[in-house]
Amino acid sequence: MHVDYQSLRFEYRRSPDQSSATPSHHPVVVVGAGPVGLATAIDLAGAGLRVLLLDDDRCLSNGSRAICFAKRTLEIFDRLGCGDRMVEKGVTWNVGRVFHGESPVYSFDLLPDGGHRRPAFVNLQQYYVEGFLLDRARSMPEIEIRWGNKVLSLLPREDGVELVVETPEGEYRVLADYVVAADGARSPIRRAMGLESRGRSFRDRFLIADVRMKADFPPERWFWFAPPFHPGGSVLLHSQPDGVWRIDFQLGWDADPEKEREPERVIPRVRALLGPEAEFELEWVSVYTFSCLRMERFRHGRVFFAGDAAHGVSPFGARGANSGVQDAENIAWKLALVLRGEAPDALLDSYDAERVPAADENILNSTRSTDFITPKSEASLAFRDAVLDLARDCVFARRMVNSGRLSLPSTYGHSPLNTPDADEFEGAMVPGAPALDAPLADGWLLSRLGGGFTLLHFGEAPPDLPETVPPVRAVNIARADDVEGLAAHRYDARPGTAYLIRPDQHVCARWRRLDQVKLRAALDRATGRAMGTP
Amino acid sequence: MLNTEPNIASPDDFYEALLAIHQDLTPEQARAVDARLILLLSNHIGDMAVLRQAMARAREGIVPAGRDATIAVRA
Numbered sequence: 001m002h003v004d005y006q007s008l009r010f011e012y013r014r015s016p017d018q019s020s021a022t023p024s025h026h027p028v029v030v031v032g033a034g035p036v037g038l039a040t041a042i043d044l045a046g047a048g049l050r051v052l053l054l055d056d057d058r059c060l061s062n063g064s065r066a067i068c069f070a071k072r073t074l075e076i077f078d079r080l081g082c083g084d085r086m087v088e089k090g091v092t093w094n095v096g097r098v099f100h101g102e103s104p105v106y107s108f109d110l111l112p113d114g115g116h117r118r119p120a121f122v123n124l125q126q127y128y129v130e131g132f133l134l135d136r137a138r139s140m141p142e143i144e145i146r147w148g149n150k151v152l153s154l155l156p157r158e159d160g161v162e163l164v165v166e167t168p169e170g171e172y173r174v175l176a177d178y179v180v181a182a183d184g185a186r187s188p189i190r191r192a193m194g195l196e197s198r199g200r201s202f203r204d205r206f207l208i209a210d211v212r213m214k215a216d217f218p219p220e221r222w223f224w225f226a227p228p229f230h231p232g233g234s235v236l237l238h239s240q241p242d243g244v245w246r247i248d249f250q251l252g253w254d255a256d257p258e259k260e261r262e263p264e265r266v267i268p269r270v271r272a273l274l275g276p277e278a279e280f281e282l283e284w285v286s287v288y289t290f291s292c293l294r295m296e297r298f299r300h301g302r303v304f305f306a307g308d309a310a311h312g313v314s315p316f317g318a319r320g321a322n323s324g325v326q327d328a329e330n331i332a333w334k335l336a337l338v339l340r341g342e343a344p345d346a347l348l349d350s351y352d353a354e355r356v357p358a359a360d361e362n363i364l365n366s367t368r369s370t371d372f373i374t375p376k377s378e379a380s381l382a383f384r385d386a387v388l389d390l391a392r393d394c395v396f397a398r399r400m401v402n403s404g405r406l407s408l409p410s411t412y413g414h415s416p417l418n419t420p421d422a423d424e425f426e427g428a429m430v431p432g433a434p435a436l437d438a439p440l441a442d443g444w445l446l447s448r449l450g451g452g453f454t455l456l457h458f459g460e461a462p463p464d465l466p467e468t469v470p471p472v473r474a475v476n477i478a479r480a481d482d483v484e485g486l487a488a489h490r491y492d493a494r495p496g497t498a499y500l501i502r503p504d505q506h507v508c509a510r511w512r513r514l515d516q517v518k519l520r521a522a523l524d525r526a527t528g529r530a531m532g533t534p
Numbered sequence: 535m536l537n538t539e540p541n542i543a544s545p546d547d548f549y550e551a552l553l554a555i556h557q558d559l560t561p562e563q564a565r566a567v568d569a570r571l572i573l574l575l576s577n578h579i580g581d582m583a584v585l586r587q588a589m590a591r592a593r594e595g596i597v598p599a600g601r602d603a604t605i606a607v608r609a
């Protein structure tokens with residue numbers, strides 16, 4: 001069934017909370033039904049919590065903003081129960097090509113080493129991503145969504161946070177134990193709380209056009225520096241579902257954003273790229289300036305900022321929505337444990353300890369790409385052009401060409417929730433790393449992990465686990481399950497090796513042989529009951 | 535360690551060759567040659583610690599009088 005998610009309008013409905021004499025109580029209120037707010041709500045509901053999701057609008061993202069969704073995001077969507085739809089609808093791509101003038105200078109193949117359920121990237125319009133998340137959210141009785149409900153301000157109280165909400169029928173209040181502010185780059189909540197996001201903006205403008213056409217370009221990412229059809233600027237071409245193509249034109253700082261949006265200006269630019277014969281329709285056009293910025297801290301008492309509200313990056317590298325969805329899953333399991341009384345409030349501080357460095361990593365990567373694409377001084381322009389020139393015949397320079405780096409999830413290497421290794425291990429699965437997938441006889445490793453704390457054990461029989469709070473479930477991988485030997489290889493496992501994996505599928509401890517005392521200590525640490533103790 | 539002891543057998547030949555590749559160039563063209571040269575040599579050296587030392591020495595004593603073209607934002 002085809003649903004036009006862009007044109008869906010949701011009804012505002014009066015809630016009994018609006019007639020209540022005192023503010024009704026909700027354990028968690030999520031503000032903003034963008035990709036980040038929706039993912040947060042689904043994750044919390046999956047952990048059994050009642051969630052109230054408020055959005056001031058009555059529709060999904062209009063126009064396609066994000067298009068590239070990375071492997072880790074798809075794995076998170078799998079855990080949230082909507083990964084298949086995203087991948088079925090999305091365009092899977094692996095090859096990126098970079099051109100300078102008319103000549104190809106560099107190409108990369110993101111296809112990782114095989115043995116992963118999900119591809120490196122799919123391209124999918126943001127309204128589909130939000131639509132599929134919304135369909136999932138609506139199937140969960142724990143989630144109540146209120147459209148046309150705008151949060152005006154937050155009043156901290158001893159026993160929670162009061163939210164002042166505006167509706168077409170006037171204002172009302174609700175009382176929340178915790179609030180997740182996923183209210184986007186302009187974050188009215190951030191402003192209402194007198195907080196700021198700070199950083200740098202690049203002196204450049206980009207025309208972003210989504211064009212519907214029949215084209216025989218392969219589903220690859222093509223990036224041109226100074227092509228003959230757009231002298232002086234860069235151009236990016238990307239394929240999306242439904243025969244839609246994303247084209248970005250770098251316009252320079254002096255371009256007039258209002259005028260450049262007009263079809264009379266846009267169509268000739270597109271035609272210069274596609275050729276005089278091409279038939280196409282403009283689906284959506286916008287002109288952007290990009291910034292990299294973040295809030296100093298993401299936790300403010302009972303309020304947690306997530307996604308664009310907390311941090312912003314330029315789109316080169318596709319780290320906006322992708323990193324926001326990782327914020328969502330980071331805060332969700334922590335809130336769930338605290339609200340169920342299975343972990344102390346101190347666990348919630350680790351949201352800052354983990355996601356602030358992750359935001360810095362994303363900002364660093366996206367700033368580096370933007371500095372390459374939009375040189376910010378005469379010297380950086382000279383070096384950029386030198387790299388592009390050398391890349392024609394010097395292999396080393398190709399690796400310096402930076403038109404956006406693959407969005408990878410952060411490893412929380414310095415997280416206070418990690419138990420440092422006492423045993424010798426090799427490979428990438430260090431404490432803090434997101435667990436890698438691997439094919440098993442009956443499916444995929446990540447889908448076996450589920451959503452609680454898991455002890456991933458390699459051996460012929462599952463180990464006996466003690467009763468703990470929160471509970472730890474054992475998943476055993478026998479040699480016969482590990483059909484290609486990739487699980488043992490990726491986890492540097494021998495018989496007896498055990499990994500403690502968090503609800504968000506990040507590793508928090510590992511041993512060569514399981515010891516119940518060590519397991520309890522690691523669980524205490526990973527749930528914030530032993531923070532600060534070495 | 536950055537080697538700052540004499541290492542080129544014939545310094546006068548080197549210096550002459552360095553000037554020769556800039557002969558008749560506009561400042562912009564010379565800038566392009568220098569940028570390529572720096573990248574080629576840096577890759578040849580490869581050792582990041584050495585490169586950082588060289589970069590630090592090159593920058594020594596120069597007080598910035600220009601500015602970076604990004605704009606501070608607060609939202």
Ligand SMILES: Cc1cc2nc3c(=O)[nH]c(=O)nc-3n(C[C@H](O)[C@H](O)[C@H](O)COP(=O)(O)OP(=O)(O)OC[C@H]3O[C@@H](n4cnc5c(N)ncnc54)[C@H](O)[C@@H]3O)c2cc1C
Nearest residue numbers: 032034035036056066067068151183184307308320321322
């Ligand atoms: C051109 C472009 C290309 C991009 N490409 C990519 C890409 O390829 N990959 C990628 O990962 N990211 C990309 N991004 C970034 C991505 O779009 C954002 O990071 C993402 O939308 C952030 O999601 P969010 O949920 O944090 O915020 P938003 O999507 O902005 O959602 C915020 C929601 O909060 C609601 N809201 C706001 N104020 C209130 C209030 N007071 N009360 C109630 N509700 C409120 C809004 O109505 C909205 O629904 C791109 C962005 C742009 C502009």
